[in-house]
Amino acid sequence: MPRINHQLHEQSLITLAGTVGVGKSTLTNKLSETLGFRAAYEKVDGNPYLEDYYSDFQKWSFHLQMYFLAERFKQQKFMHEEGLGYVQDRSIYEDVGIFAQLQFDQGNMTERDFNTYHSLFEAMVMNPYFPKPDVLVFINGSFESILARIQARGRQMEIDTPVEFWEDLYTRYQTWIANFQECPVLHLDIDHYDCSDPVSMQEIVTALEELQQTAHPAHVKL
Numbered sequence: 001m002p003r004i005n006h007q008l009h010e011q012s013l014i015t016l017a018g019t020v021g022v023g024k025s026t027l028t029n030k031l032s033e034t035l036g037f038r039a040a041y042e043k044v045d046g047n048p049y050l051e052d053y054y055s056d057f058q059k060w061s062f063h064l065q066m067y068f069l070a071e072r073f074k075q076q077k078f079m080h081e082e083g084l085g086y087v088q089d090r091s092i093y094e095d096v097g098i099f100a101q102l103q104f105d106q107g108n109m110t111e112r113d114f115n116t117y118h119s120l121f122e123a124m125v126m127n128p129y130f131p132k133p134d135v136l137v138f139i140n141g142s143f144e145s146i147l148a149r150i151q152a153r154g155r156q157m158e159i160d161t162p163v164e165f166w167e168d169l170y171t172r173y174q175t176w177i178a179n180f181q182e183c184p185v186l187h188l189d190i191d192h193y194d195c196s197d198p199v200s201m202q203e204i205v206t207a208l209e210e211l212q213q214t215a216h217p218a219h220v221k222l
């Protein structure tokens, strides 16, 4: 993917959000190349809890959430210390607002554990010292298309997970993003961009430039 000249400041943090399988890692890769920024991925291989979690949500939800929160916070700290432009694959806000909340609501995390997790998140993230993304890019699409991508990617633990779980996750994302106010949001639909097409990438970059200039947390659809 050719580099595109852009007006984003050189220490920008562009964070990608969206449900499992929607295309965050793929766009993280293309967008970071396009902008000449570094990519910060969410590591799935080597996660010590993920397979256990998918086989027993009740037993492992709290452990997995603590692990993701620690990893995400360390990644955020590293990016801040590096002081470079980054495209980040998933935001820390999704950990608490989507995944931990889902497991608590489904009865897989006790109230005691959820409160402990939540108070740690509040102390670490919801303060003026925690850098917010310049723009959060929310990737969305039809539930059927996203489910097909999960199947095609072929992580067995995800394929074996009941479809009702993915439906619940998908529905939560729609409500969560509608209420998200931490930073400006660019909404992308998977049927309306093509990350191998330089014209499509230019449209995304232009929208990011405009959103970075907005003084309030606007939501813009491309």
Ligand SMILES: Nc1ncnc2c1ncn2[C@@H]1O[C@H](COP(=O)(O)OP(=O)(O)O)[C@@H](O)[C@H]1O
Pocket: 018, 019, 020, 021, 022, 023, 024, 025, 026, 027, 149, 150, 152, 153, 193, 194, 195
């Ligand atoms: N724009 C796209 N068009 C077609 N397939 C895509 C596109 N983006 C991602 N995919 C495919 O969808 C699957 C999930 O993509 P991935 O980037 O891993 O999603 P996420 O990081 O959101 O879980 C992968 O198999 C990937 O190759």
Ligand SMILES: Nc1ncnc2c1ncn2[C@H]1C[C@H](O)[C@@H](COP(=O)(O)O)O1
Pocket: 018, 019, 020, 021, 022, 024, 025, 042, 044, 050, 064, 065, 068, 090, 094, 095, 096, 099, 100, 158
């Ligand atoms: N906070 C999380 N809780 C539970 N599961 C999570 C969390 N963050 C990511 N995950 C899972 C979901 C997927 O199975 C993998 C990676 O997500 P992806 O959207 O494919 O990048 O980890």
